Amino acid sequence: MSATLVLALAGLALLDSTSFGTLLIPIWLLLTPGRVRAGRMAVYLTTVAGLYFCLGVLLVLGADAVLRSVRAALADVDPTHFRVGQLVLGLIVIALSYVLEARVRSRSGTPGRMRRWRAAAMSGAVPDGGDEGGREARGGGARGLMSLALVATALEAVTMVPYLAALGLLANAGQNWQVTGGALAGYCIVMILPAVLLGAVRIAAHDRAEPVLQRINDWFTRNSAKALGWSVGGIGIGMALNAAVALLSPPA
Known part of the structure; x- marks a missing residue:
């Protein structure tokens, strides 16, 4: 596996590490009053990483078959036409970034919804779909x-563009399953690494880390939609x- 591919995967994993599920919810868990319960963080992050890994294995299996069919279909396609199609697709992804940003902004702007998610994270429960004045969460413990x-x-799932781009790179790399599985596992580890590091800082610094976590939470809550738009748009721009x-380059 080339260094360029490794760096690309690491960059995409770091983009994924700033999502709602991989950063904001863990910060809420760390802001729970009282002693930090590392076990709760471990259960949550391990579940997230495991779900992403299993989903990635299934998608790479499908992507590998799709890529073989696409390569066969495009074998006789003029390279110029292929590049034009890539340019159009990149512009579509850039447009999609604005749509996703607007959608996330509209959803995150609902105070009741954000309070329910925060209550669910801090209690280790499943978000309840009821009204704001009703029960905010159900279930609890490791299962919750x-x-x-x-x-x-x-x-x-609808905002997994960096993850899907990483899976496409892995499927197109032509590596054996041992290397591909190891790279996918490494991707999932990097994806939860910032949350793990914040957890270690919170445990080591105790309440002194809480103001920093609160500032990160406030910034992320305000700018999560913009961050998503920039990350997806960056892929389209690339x-x-x-x-x-x-x-524009002259033919070799």
């Missing part, structure tokens, strides 16, 4: 945290620029 991780991962450079 695992269910919360499942719900968070499912809700983020695709479009790569195609444009290829189209």
Whole structure:
């Protein structure tokens, strides 16, 4: 596996590490009053990483078959036409980034919903779909945290563009399953690493770390939609620029 591919996967994993499920919910867990319960963090993050890994294995299996079919279908396609298609797709991804940003902004702007998610994270329960004045969470303990991780991962399925891009790179790399599985596991570890590091700081510094975590939480709550838009848009810009450079470069 080349160094370029490793760096690309690491960058995409770090983008994924700033999502709602991999950073904001863990910060809420760390802001729970009293002593930090490392076991709750471990259950939640392990579940998230495991879900992403299992989903990645299934998608890479499908992507590998799809890529073989696509390569066969595009074998006789003019390279210029292929690059034009890549340019168009990059522009579509850039447009999609604005749509996703607007959707996340509209959803996160609902105070009742955010309070229910925060209450669910801090109690280790599943978010309740009832009204704001009703019961905010149901369930609890390890089972509730695992269910919360499942719900968070499912809700983020439509915003997994960095993850899908990483899976595409892995499927296109032509590595054996040992290397691909190891790279996918490493991706999932990097994806939860910032939350793990914040947890270690919170345990070591105790209440002194709480103001920092609160500032990160406030910033993330305000700017999560913009961060998503920039991350998805960055992928589209990269695709479009790569195609444009290829189209403008003289043939070898």
